[in-house]
Amino acid sequence: MKELIKLEHITKNFGNLRVLDDFSLTVHENEFITLLGPSGCGKTTILRILGGFETADEGKIFFEEKDITDLPANKRNLNTVFQKYALFPHMNVKANIAFGLKINGKSQKYIDDKVDYALNLVNLKGFENRSIDKLSGGQQQRIAMARAIVNEPKVLLLDEPLGALDLKLRQEMQYELIRLKKELGITFIYVTHDQEEALTMSDKVIVINDGYIQQMGTPEEIYNEPENAFVADFIGDSNIIGGTMIKDRLVKINGHEFPCIDEGFGNNKLVDVVIRPEDVIVRERGAGKINGTVLTRVFIGVHYEMLIKSEENEYEWLVQCYEKYDIGEKVSLDVIPSNIQIMNKPTSSDEEAIDLDI
Amino acid sequence: MTSKKALATPFMIWIVAGTIIPIGAIAYYGLTDRNDRFTLENVLAIGNSVHLQALWLSVLLALISTVICFLIAYPLAIIMKNSNFGKRGFMIFLFILPMWMNFLLRTMAWQVLLEKNGVINGMLEAIGLPGQEIINTLSAIVLGMVYDFLPFMILPIYNVISKIDDSIIEAAYDLGASTSEVITQIYLPLSVPGIVSGVNMVFIPSLTTFVISNMLGGGKINLIGNIIEQEFTVSSNWNLGSGLSLVMMLFIVVSMIFLERFDKTGEDSFI
Ligand SMILES: Nc1ncnc2c1ncn2[C@@H]1O[C@H](COP(=O)(O)OP(=O)(O)OP(=O)(O)O)[C@@H](O)[C@H]1O
Numbered sequence: 083m084k085e086l087i088k089l090e091h092i093t094k095n096f097g098n099l100r101v102l103d104d105f106s107l108t109v110h111e112n113e114f115i116t117l118l119g120p121s122g123c124g125k126t127t128i129l130r131i132l133g134g135f136e137t138a139d140e141g142k143i144f145f146e147e148k149d150i151t152d153l154p155a156n157k158r159n160l161n162t163v164f165q166k167y168a169l170f171p172h173m174n175v176k177a178n179i180a181f182g183l184k185i186n187g188k189s190q191k192y193i194d195d196k197v198d199y200a201l202n203l204v205n206l207k208g209f210e211n212r213s214i215d216k217l218s219g220g221q222q223q224r225i226a227m228a229r230a231i232v233n234e235p236k237v238l239l240l241d242e243p244l245g246a247l248d249l250k251l252r253q254e255m256q257y258e259l260i261r262l263k264k265e266l267g268i269t270f271i272y273v274t275h276d277q278e279e280a281l282t283m284s285d286k287v288i289v290i291n292d293g294y295i296q297q298m299g300t301p302e303e304i305y306n307e308p309e310n311a312f313v314a315d316f317i318g319d320s321n322i323i324g325g326t327m328i329k330d331r332l333v334k335i336n337g338h339e340f341p342c343i344d345e346g347f348g349n350n351k352l353v354d355v356v357i358r359p360e361d362v363i364v365r366e367r368g369a370g371k372i373n374g375t376v377l378t379r380v381f382i383g384v385h386y387e388m389l390i391k392s393e394e395n396e397y398e399w400l401v402q403c404y405e406k407y408d409i410g411e412k413v414s415l416d417v418i419p420s421n422i423q424i425m426n427k428p429t430s431s432d433e434e435a436i437d438l439d440i
Numbered sequence: 441m442t443s444k445k446a447l448a449t450p451f452m453i454w455i456v457a458g459t460i461i462p463i464g465a466i467a468y469y470g471l472t473d474r475n476d477r478f479t480l481e482n483v484l485a486i487g488n489s490v491h492l493q494a495l496w497l498s499v500l501l502a503l504i505s506t507v508i509c510f511l512i513a514y515p516l517a518i519i520m521k522n523s524n525f526g527k528r529g530f531m532i533f534l535f536i537l538p539m540w541m542n543f544l545l546r547t548m549a550w551q552v553l554l555e556k557n558g559v560i561n562g563m564l565e566a567i568g569l570p571g572q573e574i575i576n577t578l579s580a581i582v583l584g585m586v587y588d589f590l591p592f593m594i595l596p597i598y599n600v601i602s603k604i605d606d607s608i609i610e611a612a613y614d615l616g617a618s619t620s621e622v623i624t625q626i627y628l629p630l631s632v633p634g635i636v637s638g639v640n641m642v643f644i645p646s647l648t649t650f651v652i653s654n655m656l657g658g659g660k661i662n663l664i665g666n667i668i669e670q671e672f673t674v675s676s677n678w679n680l681g682s683g684l685s686l687v688m689m690l691f692i693v694v695s696m697i698f699l700e701r702f703d704k705t706g707e708d709s710f711i
């Protein structure tokens with residue numbers, strides 16, 4: 083795939099606060115990239131630097147190999163869907179969508195056709211003359227999308243576009259966005275702090291914390307093979323426990339040895355171990371390695387979620403399984419090798435940042 | 441119910457004493473002659489060529505001042521919106537500061553500055569430039585009006601402009617608009633209410649002033665305000681003065697209705 087956007091060594095400070103530190107990223111044509119991270123980690127700042135609303139203190143931005151670091155926002159071939167939609171309140175739906183086309187001097191015929199097409203695409207045919215304040219949140223969101231895509235940008239920047247919507251609408255819109263992305267064939271750079279949204283929608287997820295890239299990969303890679311405790315913790319629920327790598331493919335957790343599939347950590351090295359709650363196998367007492375007692379149990383739809391307290395070291399395992407165990411019941415836990423994910427222990431927060439050469 | 445009424449009483453007294461009685465008195469004087477007989481003469485006296493000329497000159501100067509105030513205030517309001525917090529507060533403070541001084545004193549200060557042997561001419565001559573005849577001209581009056589009434593244009597405009605969401609402005613740039621397109625297509629339509637009140641608050645006092653034209657026009661230039669004032673003070677013809685005042689009131693009400701309509705058309709599609 084062709085390289086479309088390259089951010090090289092971007093640093094950005096707000097006063098004394100370093101928001102981005104030597105941030106580099108490559109975006110390929112037609113990718114759906116999601117920037118995922120907790121509130122305040124710098125996601126919006128990255129989008130704003132890309133959109134041209136904020137200037138980086140250091141570093142360069144390339145668009146199709148052209149340096150656009152100093153190009154103003156109105157000259158960049160990318161459009162933004164703002165978090166709060168930012169529709170023009172004094173214009174009706176049609177005027178909003180047509181704004182960019184008018185500015186670019188398109189003919190009335192072209193504009194009419196494009197507006198029709200865009201309204202069709204976002205399922206809001208017949209809304210041309212509505213005023214903005216008479217639209218629901220989801221409708222405003224779709225108009226904001228339509229207003230951006232009629233300009234046929236190479237890249238669409240979306241800053242938590244679904245953040246203000248309720249759960250059901252958000253899920254609907256997620257599918258709609260994926261469909262739009264497929265129909266339009268343009269690159270999406272999407273910002274969210276909702277890990278589920280990131281995993282559902284993207285081709286590639288970039289997990290950010292404190293202005294650093296923590297991990298970059300497909301949703302499956304991010305979920306199944308988190309590279310550090312931050313990613314493991316941030317992406318879905320997980321059990322993160324200290325362990326010792328005895329040798330390649332053998333790790334000691336809670337005083338029990340477990341075969342695993344990771345190699346290259348060295349011998350007798352302290353590591354972090356990630357086990358997803360759905361990967362913990364609950365058995366009758368004696369049939370597994372770790373003995374524990376069921377502390378709590380809630381039914382969360384398809385399965386039960388339980389906290390099981392290990393008898394050896396008091397660690398409380400988060401477990402999801404289909405069988406029902408009673409509170410106070412004594413059980414044993416087990417894990418299969420491929421579901422054990424080993425990570426290096428971070429020595430300092432700085433080293434948490436992973437140097438990703440792309 | 442009764443307690444609400446009791447609360448409203450002071451305001452009722454205020455309105456009756458401060459608005460209804462004076463207007464009633466002016467209407468009474470304006471529509472009667474010295475012998476208390478009903479007449480339209482005082483009102484129709486606006487058709488007198490001296491009065492018409494003064495009215496025309498007043499409208500012209502008030503319009504010019506309003507336009508100048510707008511041209512200064514509008515870009516300033518945008519600049520203030522976009523400056524950082526501390527600087528913005530300081531700028532507002534600077535432009536409000538003169539309002540803390542007495543209106544007469546401020547106008548008098550301009551008299552001293554603009555005089556033939558005043559400060560400005562003194563400075564011009566000191567650097568070898570010829571002195572200017574500014575005092576007692578129409579320009580001096582316009583200058584006084586602009587200086588005195590500018591804050592009343594800045595504040596309402598700044599008030600609406602500061603409430604325009606930054607992301608709307610950024611969206612316009614994002615869609616390719618140039619700065620002038622952002623101003624004409626986003627800022628201006630969204631700030632119509634502020635512009636309308638700013639225009640009202642500069643145009644009306646400029647139209648009716650007699651102090652500024654007295655002090656900076658040297659008594660030679662008669663605006664409609666001067667003529668009305670003189671009818672009350674010099675000629676002691678309260679009936680004629682009131683009659684002309686009534687015409688001015690009507691004039692102002694009509695222009696306000698006109699402006700409000702402007703505002704309404706803006707507001708239909710506003711927020
Ligand atoms: N204009 C600004 N001036 C000062 N600090 C800022 C400014 N914009 C952002 N910041 C700070 O930079 C950091 C990153 O902000 P950013 O908006 O990029 O976070 P985010 O990842 O988008 O968070 P969220 O998920 O809450 O939107 C925050 O600590 C924020 O307070």
Ligand SMILES: [Mg+2]
Binds near residue numbers: 127241
């Ligand atoms: Mg943000």
